[in-house]
Amino acid sequence: MVVRSFGPVIVIHGGAGKIAPDLVEARRAGIQAAATHGWQVLTAGGSAVEAVERAVRTLEDDPAFNAGRGACLNRDGEIELDASIMDGRNLAAGAIGAVKRIANPVTLARAVMEAGGPVLLVGEGARQFAAVVGIAECGADALITERQRARWATLQEENAVGVGTVGAVALDRSGHLAAATSTGGLPLKAPGRVGDSALIGCGTYADDQLGAVSCTGNGEAIIKLALAKTALEFLAVGEEPMTAARRAVGELTIRTGAGVGIILLDRYGRIGTARNTAQMACACIRNDNADPEFFD
Numbered sequence: 001m002v003v004r005s006f007g008p009v010i011v012i013h014g015g016a017g018k019i020a021p022d023l024v025e026a027r028r029a030g031i032q033a034a035a036t037h038g039w040q041v042l043t044a045g046g047s048a049v050e051a052v053e054r055a056v057r058t059l060e061d062d063p064a065f066n067a068g069r070g071a072c073l074n075r076d077g078e079i080e081l082d083a084s085i086m087d088g089r090n091l092a093a094g095a096i097g098a099v100k101r102i103a104n105p106v107t108l109a110r111a112v113m114e115a116g117g118p119v120l121l122v123g124e125g126a127r128q129f130a131a132v133v134g135i136a137e138c139g140a141d142a143l144i145t146e147r148q149r150a151r152w153a154t155l156q157e158e159n160a161v162g163v164g165t166v167g168a169v170a171l172d173r174s175g176h177l178a179a180a181t182s183t184g185g186l187p188l189k190a191p192g193r194v195g196d197s198a199l200i201g202c203g204t205y206a207d208d209q210l211g212a213v214s215c216t217g218n219g220e221a222i223i224k225l226a227l228a229k230t231a232l233e234f235l236a237v238g239e240e241p242m243t244a245a246r247r248a249v250g251e252l253t254i255r256t257g258a259g260v261g262i263i264l265l266d267r268y269g270r271i272g273t274a275r276n277t278a279q280m281a282c283a284c285i286r287n288d289n290a291d292p293e294f295f296d
């Protein structure tokens with residue numbers, strides 16, 4: 001028998017990979033703040049969609065993460081952002097890819113979802129859509145931190161690993177699930193490259209009948225395995241959330257050898273996480289216990 005979790009649940013990740021020692025504390029504080037903000041939405045009766053958007057916005061605003069302000073720079077020294085959000089209640093989804101000058105890509109992704117037309121808008125078209133829905137552009141430099149600029153200047157393509165993508169999954173009081181993911185992608189990526197974080201079924205998925213997932217790590221490998229949906233298919237055949245997460249990451253590891261991590265919630269509010277990287281900062285709040293739990 002599955003015991004349904006009482007009260008809402010929110011789980012946050014701050015990216016899979018090796019965290020620079022001087023960023024460990026800032027990342028921990030960031031995911032704690034994001035979990036708390038998402039939790040406040042849920043306990044006030046807000047929806048899972050509102051909660052994951054709120055949590056991801058907190059991390060996009062935090063320069064310690066590779067999303068929004070603080071995102072990594074592409075080959076041309078510019079920031080191009082990917083994000084997506086999905087509502088498990090009705091499979092509504094919205095995503096943006098390779099978008100410049102948007103401080104909170106997850107909010108733009110939500111606007112795409114709510115417009116109810118295309119699921120994914122990229123580049124210039126996404127910027128035009130932002131203007132239509134009243135989401136203001138920021139200056140390109142407003143998103144670039146000194147840390148990322150210095151990294152860009154010294155980094156070689158062969159050791160460019162993006163760490164610090166952010167994501168959230170939530171279950172609200174009404175039993176609805178949602179997921180959201182946001183990233184600057186990989187440092188030195190080709191201009192126009194869109195990664196898994198913008199692709200529904202790859203970096204993000206939510207379905208009330210199954211569960212909700214957010215992924216992080218090597219986007220090309222995540223896309224090839226459609227990792228978010230793959231993990232949920234393991235739930236569909238009866239695996240426990242932790243086993244489903246581990247089997248999905250295990251399969252990706254065998255097939256591609258790439259580094260990834262995922263967070264997962266099933267429809268009962270049970271948590272699954274897995275990674276094959278050195279670290280993945282995670283936090284959750286559940287069971288009306290407002291203190292975040294941390295795990296790695």
Ligand SMILES: NC(=O)C[C@H](N)C(=O)O
Pocket residue numbers: 015016082162163164165183184185186194195196197215216217218219220222
């Ligand atoms: N670090 C990351 O999670 C990067 C992201 N998955 C991408 O490939 O765009």
